[in-house]
Amino acid sequence: MLKRLADYITFDLIGLTPGTHSGEALDFFLYDTTKIFLLLSTIIFVVAIIRSSFPPEKTKRILSHKREYVGNVLAALLGIVTPFCSCSAVPLFIGFVESGVPLGVTFSFLISSPMVNEVALIMLWGLFGWQIALIYIGTGLLVAIVAGIVIGKMKMEKHVQDYVWEMQVGNAEIVELTLRQKYEYAREYTLELLKKIWPYVVIGVGIGAFIHGYAPQDFLIKYAGRDNPFAVPLAVLIGVPLYSNAAGVIPIVHALMEKGLPIGTTLAFMMAVTALSLPEAIILKNVLKNRLLMVFFGTVAVAIIFVGYLFNAIL
DSSP states (O other), rough: OOOHHHHHIIIISSSOOOOOHHHHHHHHHHHHHHHHHHHHHHHHHHHHHHHHTTHHHHHHHHHHOOOTTTTHHHHHHHHHHHHTTTTTTHHHHHHHHHHHHOHHHHHHHHHHHSSHHHHHHHHHHHOOOOOHHHHHHHHHHHHHHHHHHHHHTTGGGGOOHHHHHHOOOOOOOOOOOOOHHHHHHHHHHHHEEEEEEHHHHHHHHHHHHHHHHSHHHHHHHHHSSSSTHHHHHHHHHTTTTTOOHHHHHHHHHHHHHHHTTTTTHHHHHHHHHOOOOOOHHHHHTTTHHHHHHHHHHHHHHHHHHHHHHHHHHHH
């Protein structure tokens, strides 16, 4: 129904010709914008209900004093359902370290929380099918778990800023919300989040529509296709300076995949945009010393590149 509505507006009301660059770009923009906002409104509300059961203090207590490996897996899984982007997860990072959560376990959470976004998971399911959605969540969890284990094995606690260890954070009381309170929280959270991310979604869909309508397929395949052995690292390098949430970058990913870009390359690009960002680096600089900051970004980047090559090889 949404596709027919977009076709009607583009080709009947506005009068653009099917198959032309402008017609296909506008049709893509109208269809994807409507579909994504409908998905977002529904999904964010449901996710907010789930998130209301995982306040920061409860998440911190679940992870406190967990052993490595088990803790890494649990931290990565909790990162999926906790409401933190790459930047807002940093204050919680301090609380985790102070509470005795192992450094590697803490990094598994810090990576998973922005990278494995449940909103993006459902949107990918709706746009590309359940196979791509499961690939996304599986690879994101793999990166978070492996990177956290590697950083934990390196024993780099001394490279956390000294003031973090000196902080004394008490255990706040965990307040359980009633069903009505959860509903009100979810409604307010949905409206607040939509107000924040709608420009990113519109810009993302706009870029995706331009790529869909105007970008030559041969150009993309030549420079980022399977024949280019450096396509995956290139996608990661391009993605790092672009700060966006997963909802904003998915329309671009959609258009790139329609143009024939391999799945591994597009996943690497999306993960780099959502898990490695310049704003995150600036905030983390106040928590981590230079060496650990470089290890964190380098480990995650290498893991993302590996995932990109892996899925290009098997799909």
